[in-house]
Amino acid sequence: MKISFPHMGNLHIILSSAIRILGGEVIVPPYNSKTTLSLGTRNSPEAVCLPYKLLLGNYIQAIEAGAEAILMLDSPGICRLGQYSASSRNALIDLGYDIEFINFDLYQGKLKEIYKKFKRATNNGNPIDLVRAIKVALIKIDILDQLDHALAYYRAREIHIGSADSKYKKGIKAIENALTPRECRSAIKYALEQLSLVPIDANKEVLHVDITGEIFVVLDPFANLEIEKELGRLGVHVHRKLNLSDWTKSSLIPSILRFNETHGEKAKRYAKAYLKRDIGGDAIESIGDAALAGSNNSDGIIHLLPFTCMPEIISQNILTNVKMNNDVPILSIVLDEQMGKAGFNTRLEAFVDLIRRRKRKIA
Ligand code: SF4
Numbered sequence: 001m002k003i004s005f006p007h008m009g010n011l012h013i014i015l016s017s018a019i020r021i022l023g024g025e026v027i028v029p030p031y032n033s034k035t036t037l038s039l040g041t042r043n044s045p046e047a048v049c050l051p052y053k054l055l056l057g058n059y060i061q062a063i064e065a066g067a068e069a070i071l072m073l074d075s076p077g078i079c080r081l082g083q084y085s086a087s088s089r090n091a092l093i094d095l096g097y098d099i100e101f102i103n104f105d106l107y108q109g110k111l112k113e114i115y116k117k118f119k120r121a122t123n124n125g126n127p128i129d130l131v132r133a134i135k136v137a138l139i140k141i142d143i144l145d146q147l148d149h150a151l152a153y154y155r156a157r158e159i160h161i162g163s164a165d166s167k168y169k170k171g172i173k174a175i176e177n178a179l180t181p182r183e184c185r186s187a188i189k190y191a192l193e194q195l196s197l198v199p200i201d202a203n204k205e206v207l208h209v210d211i212t213g214e215i216f217v218v219l220d221p222f223a224n225l226e227i228e229k230e231l232g233r234l235g236v237h238v239h240r241k242l243n244l245s246d247w248t249k250s251s252l253i254p255s256i257l258r259f260n261e262t263h264g265e266k267a268k269r270y271a272k273a274y275l276k277r278d279i280g281g282d283a284i285e286s287i288g289d290a291a292l293a294g295s296n297n298s299d300g301i302i303h304l305l306p307f308t309c310m311p312e313i314i315s316q317n318i319l320t321n322v323k324m325n326n327d328v329p330i331l332s333i334v335l336d337e338q339m340g341k342a343g344f345n346t347r348l349e350a351f352v353d354l355i356r357r358r359k360r361k362i363a
Helices: 011-021 034-042 050-064 080-094 110-122 127-157 163-177 181-196 215-219 227-233 244-252 263-271 283-293 310-326 341-362
Strands: 002-004 069-074 100-105 207-213 236-240 300-306 330-335
Touching: 002 050, 011 110, 011 127, 011 163, 034 050, 050 069, 050 080, 050 215, 069 080, 069 110, 080 100, 100 110, 110 127, 127 163, 127 181, 127 227, 127 236, 127 244, 163 181, 207 215, 207 227, 207 283, 207 341, 215 300, 227 236, 227 300, 227 341, 244 263, 263 283, 283 300, 283 310, 300 310, 300 341, 310 330, 330 341
Parallel strands: 002 069, 069 100, 207 236, 207 300, 300 330
Antiparallel strands: none
């Protein structure tokens, strides 16, 4: 069975290796593009959120490329996320596609569900292979986040624009090819060495900006119009507050085995003064990250939200209070298929200008 799954940042690297270790055949859909978005938009309800449209576009492109089964996520959620797999399944059936849907139902026990569904997708129920696949996937989640954080440092300080990205691509290739923990360790060592070759101005006056918001648009460079790259070009060291490794730590590791506070727990603690209960999506994280930014020397916060995303619309309104209490500039950017790159970059440049002048005035 040829298996596929949607994109979300570097997620395809993690899932592909897990399936390959188990002996399954993977079809990675073309990376998100205008074609993906237009396929998704054409077949989605108009007001549905951007991640859904991109996911549906991924599924269509994967099926057209020969996928026979699709991995989907059924996640507990108060927002539309809980409906994603059922709605996209209906849309694909209406389009006449005859494929198998393999749902990771996170309403069920997570580890048991991962075991069951990987077994179904690859026809390999050998627990030793499954443990190996999960172990490599978890290592890759960690090292990819590590590499992204290193990239943010070099991007903000590189002397030749784009040089950090070209070294990063070499590192990503090495991580993609690694299929054992030892190969993963060599790959991250190689990737970080590549980045260290980038000529930088270590004394450059850089700004520190936190990025938070809805996880899909925070992690996916196509959905967020490559915001991290654009900010790096403007001399901003980006601190991405939502990462896949945070999700695995809080979702897969039982709380009694966790020795440090997870990002989600910390965000919840800081958000408590503004929001006391989960309202879906990543709203608590957005508010907590913004509240925390008041005490972690950030020069500003960028809050990313998909158009019509209810939880983030609520957090966007609460952020006005956070901004007043913490005296930290916050820019909320609503993302949808109408967003143009030129206007987006102009807003980023204006924000960076503002926080640079503010920082110089305070210094
Ligand atoms: S958090 Fe927002 S964008 Fe994400 S699924 Fe829920 S409503 Fe859609």
